[in-house]
Amino acid sequence: MPPENNSELFISEYTTEFVDRWDELIDWEKRCESEGGFFERILNDNGARTVLDIACGTGYHTVTLSLNGFQVTGSDGSANMVNKSQENAARMGLKDARFVEAQWTSLSEAFPGEKFNAIVCLGNAFTHLFGDDERRKALEGIYGLLNDGGVAVIDHRNYDTMLDKGFSSKHMYYYLGETVDARPKTITEDTVRLQYTYSDGSVHHLTVCPIRQDHLTELLRETGFQQVDRYGDFKPTYDLYDPDFIIQVAMK
Numbered sequence: 001m002p003p004e005n006n007s008e009l010f011i012s013e014y015t016t017e018f019v020d021r022w023d024e025l026i027d028w029e030k031r032c033e034s035e036g037g038f039f040e041r042i043l044n045d046n047g048a049r050t051v052l053d054i055a056c057g058t059g060y061h062t063v064t065l066s067l068n069g070f071q072v073t074g075s076d077g078s079a080n081m082v083n084k085s086q087e088n089a090a091r092m093g094l095k096d097a098r099f100v101e102a103q104w105t106s107l108s109e110a111f112p113g114e115k116f117n118a119i120v121c122l123g124n125a126f127t128h129l130f131g132d133d134e135r136r137k138a139l140e141g142i143y144g145l146l147n148d149g150g151v152a153v154i155d156h157r158n159y160d161t162m163l164d165k166g167f168s169s170k171h172m173y174y175y176l177g178e179t180v181d182a183r184p185k186t187i188t189e190d191t192v193r194l195q196y197t198y199s200d201g202s203v204h205h206l207t208v209c210p211i212r213q214d215h216l217t218e219l220l221r222e223t224g225f226q227q228v229d230r231y232g233d234f235k236p237t238y239d240l241y242d243p244d245f246i247i248q249v250a251m252k
């Protein structure tokens, strides 16, 4: 089991080889189709123009939200991911896209004096944090960088299902590449080890912490967020165990 405060494990797991193949896992076109403009609607409904994407990864949301008219900064704690984002943004014609290497546990230092209308942390990224101390620190950083009335959007796999019923996937959302099989190799209450097997036989792993839906909602409320809305696979009404992914939208 990784130690409680293992905030840097992800850096060694996102190797250049894995990062180079992350987009094969996502499939940008299919992900865009499956989201159906959900995040753009949430941001527009909350009057957001400036957005900080703190888990930019290879840049999928930084790029797509920018192309949809939002003023987006991408950040990530993995230098490999930041480099890939820059490469992807340039390839997509966003010559001036801004990317910053930043850890969630030191967001206020990474963006001194800045405020955003919205902060997004997507793709099951937040579950790279182990333990409530780190989660609280990250959420306080997010809260501090938001304008009053701003919104934080954090998503995660449905760990309630994974922990209580075992793994299942409709393979309809988020990571839709056909050449990669993504599934947990081991599941415990503290740790999920995700295994990514590519069709050429190469295998990569990520270690994440299964957070339950109610627990994250509770932490968001404790941080000071006034209201937290939840969506299951992009729908506002859902059965606890049905969706593959949960999206939590927290208003400051």
Ligand SMILES: C[S@@+](CC[C@H](N)C(=O)[O-])C[C@H]1O[C@@H](n2cnc3c(N)ncnc32)[C@H](O)[C@@H]1O
Binding pocket: 007, 010, 014, 026, 054, 055, 056, 057, 058, 059, 060, 075, 076, 077, 078, 081, 102, 103, 104, 105, 121, 122, 123, 124, 125, 128, 129
């Ligand atoms: C599962 S990937 C998701 C990437 C992207 N949002 C997507 O949906 O494709 C998680 C991302 O979060 C970043 N990350 C994980 N822990 C972090 C931390 N403590 N601080 C900053 N970034 C972190 C990783 O480097 C990685 O790019």
